[in-house]
Amino acid sequence: MSKYDVLFEDEDDIFGGSPQSKYWDIATQVSEDLYRYDFDEIMTKIAVMEKMLMQQHGEEELDRIVESYAIMNQSEIENHKKSLYMEYAGRLIYKISD
Structure with missing residues (x-):
């Protein structure tokens, strides 16, 4: 995102803006219970992925491997x-409509 993109962002346009800004727009509008539930699902997914990677690479190496991969890609x-x-x-929008 260039430093000028925000000047042309239409806050009322659901398709405008960055995916990150739109996620936070939606997340701040949903109920706290829904947001906490969804966040817990995200944390569960991260925990599972970390445990799987720790089994292959070990806990001590995991942070180094992740940081290195992030830099290289x-x-x-x-x-x-x-x-x-x-x-x-x-997913948040879908859960709102349930």
């Missing part, structure tokens, strides 16, 4: 983060 990671923000924003 910055654009891929940024694109995936955007995708995850959109996925989780969609």
Whole structure:
């Protein structure tokens, strides 16, 4: 995102803005219980992935491996983060409509 993108962002446009900004727009509008439940699901997923990686690489190596991978694959990671923000924003919207 360039430093000028925010100047052209329409706050009322659900498709405008970055995936990150839209996720937080939605997350701050849902009930606290729904947000806490969804956040707990995200933390569970992270915990499972960490445990799986620790089994393969060991707990002490995990942080070094993750940091190294993030540095070597910055654009891929940024694109995936955007995708995850959109996925989780969609999940919040879907849960609101239930």
